[in-house]
Amino acid sequence: MTKTDTIAELNLDVERLRKDFPILQTKVYGKPLVYFDNAATTQKPLPVLQALEQYYTIYNSNVHRGVHYLSQQATEAYEAARRKIAGFIHAAHEHEIIFTKGTTNSINLVAYSFGRKFIGKGDEVLISAMEHHSNIVPWQLICEEKGATLKVIPINEKGALKMDEFDKLLTEKVKIVAVTYVSNSLGTVNPVEEIIAKAHALDIPVLLDAAQAIQHMPLNVQELDADFIAFSGHKMYGPTGIGILYGKEKWLNAMPPFEGGGDMIKNVTFAKTTYNELPFKFEAGTPDISGAIALGAAVDYIQQTGIHAIQHTEEELIAYAYERLSAVPSLRFIGDAARRAGAISFLVGNIHPFDLGELLDKYSIAVRTGHHCTQPLMEIFNIPGTVRASFSFYNTKAEVDELIKGIEKARRILE
Amino acid sequence: MTIKEQQDAIIEEFSFFTEWAEKYEYIIQLGKDLPLIDDIYKKDENLIKGCQSKVWLHADYKDGKIYFTADSDALITKGLVSMVVRVLSGQSPENIAGAEIYFIDAIGLKSHLSMTRSNGLLSMLKQMKMYGLAFQVKEK
Numbered sequence: 001m002t003k004t005d006t007i008a009e010l011n012l013d014v015e016r017l018r019k020d021f022p023i024l025q026t027k028v029y030g031k032p033l034v035y036f037d038n039a040a041t042t043q044k045p046l047p048v049l050q051a052l053e054q055y056y057t058i059y060n061s062n063v064h065r066g067v068h069y070l071s072q073q074a075t076e077a078y079e080a081a082r083r084k085i086a087g088f089i090h091a092a093h094e095h096e097i098i099f100t101k102g103t104t105n106s107i108n109l110v111a112y113s114f115g116r117k118f119i120g121k122g123d124e125v126l127i128s129a130m131e132h133h134s135n136i137v138p139w140q141l142i143c144e145e146k147g148a149t150l151k152v153i154p155i156n157e158k159g160a161l162k163m164d165e166f167d168k169l170l171t172e173k174v175k176i177v178a179v180t181y182v183s184n185s186l187g188t189v190n191p192v193e194e195i196i197a198k199a200h201a202l203d204i205p206v207l208l209d210a211a212q213a214i215q216h217m218p219l220n221v222q223e224l225d226a227d228f229i230a231f232s233g234h235k236m237y238g239p240t241g242i243g244i245l246y247g248k249e250k251w252l253n254a255m256p257p258f259e260g261g262g263d264m265i266k267n268v269t270f271a272k273t274t275y276n277e278l279p280f281k282f283e284a285g286t287p288d289i290s291g292a293i294a295l296g297a298a299v300d301y302i303q304q305t306g307i308h309a310i311q312h313t314e315e316e317l318i319a320y321a322y323e324r325l326s327a328v329p330s331l332r333f334i335g336d337a338a339r340r341a342g343a344i345s346f347l348v349g350n351i352h353p354f355d356l357g358e359l360l361d362k363y364s365i366a367v368r369t370g371h372h373c374t375q376p377l378m379e380i381f382n383i384p385g386t387v388r389a390s391f392s393f394y395n396t397k398a399e400v401d402e403l404i405k406g407i408e409k410a411r412r413i414l415e
Numbered sequence: 416m417t418i419k420e421q422q423d424a425i426i427e428e429f430s431f432f433t434e435w436a437e438k439y440e441y442i443i444q445l446g447k448d449l450p451l452i453d454d455i456y457k458k459d460e461n462l463i464k465g466c467q468s469k470v471w472l473h474a475d476y477k478d479g480k481i482y483f484t485a486d487s488d489a490l491i492t493k494g495l496v497s498m499v500v501r502v503l504s505g506q507s508p509e510n511i512a513g514a515e516i517y518f519i520d521a522i523g524l525k526s527h528l529s530m531t532r533s534n535g536l537l538s539m540l541k542q543m544k545m546y547g548l549a550f551q552v553k554e555k
Contacts (some may be wrong), residue, residue, distance in 0.1 A: 173468035351490075354489045384468070414443070
């Protein structure tokens, strides 16, 4: 294959792919929707919507229980989805894939279950200054309960981690490092390979919040060697209410169950319950069967589109957006790290992000405004929030042009 | 003017605008008429916490009537606050506590009262009515 062939393969036919997403055809206030809130949730392609419908119309039934035909069909589809996800992230074993409600739920599972067994008085948990509240609060809860301390890797003015400070904070007291792969507010891609290598040198496990990474770049858990990875289905073209916790077998086996109930048991008596094996030990109660199956369909969709092509297309689009936004007078980027994915955060002059977001909405442009559930980070930058445009491969340069026009028009009203 | 007359006046003012951009320009303009809260009251305990923009509110009670002063860090919110203050300020505690606020919906800004905006306008209205109730009790 020549170099040009490779590049041609990486260029997605965006106009064709947009047709797979019915909602992208929507009009808002009479104008075509420009959806730049993909970091909050992505839109869903037809195969995902069809998977949901097919499940409920053709083989709705509970999993892992019934001997009957439908239950077997549902179980097969549910477990096939697990296999697809394991394959997508290159997990060594299918049973290392736990279905959860989402990233928040996955992190809470680890904080509670790992924390109960492995975190004690005087220990430390190391997170970063750019974490989503979901990767702060669960650790605060367990630290408070156990008398442990939460330590924070600081960031520089560009919104990148201060790795020399990380080196100093990484001591034998640290029982787990929990950091985000890609910042939801700033778009910074963190040097997770280095973090993992250094933590492992001290036998410290690492949890990655991959909620903003999984949809943008190839992820190989074995190469990365991360101990836990959490992500959400709805940010990767799947439905809401379903998410994944990947955990290395050795850790998941060593951890106590998170919730008790059906499916997670082997044998129950009033005297003693023995727990089921992985992954069922961590999947108490009837799971989100339709969500898991539809997430499997989303993974198929990403695979067919090609994650390398998605990454290439998005990087090109973000570079274009960055260049256009740079030319807007008095616009400043919040977070300007060298490695970026997914989102661009900014402020324009003294305009409050809420005012700008509201007017952009009237131009049918959907952006997110506010603190993006990263209040401590906003405090570091001493701002009330940002305007965040977050991208997917299905966005176009023409849409970026609309955003620039919208900002210019809004500015005339607000200044 | 009564609370109802004030609201009807605002609705009439907005009826002249055909473009939403003009409407927003007017709202921002109205923000400049807001009786600003004195700096000594502009502190956290007078903050009406919304998710996105800050609103400070203070109430003075004089001769049987409540007078509001306020401020916000966002222009559109400040304009909306200004209108609400215009409607309710200078009214009796009883009338404020029992006021039915319909002008926001009528001028097409209903989304500002929804949960998704979380901008504090709804909490501000509640807080103003609370002042109404509190001063009513004080009167007796």
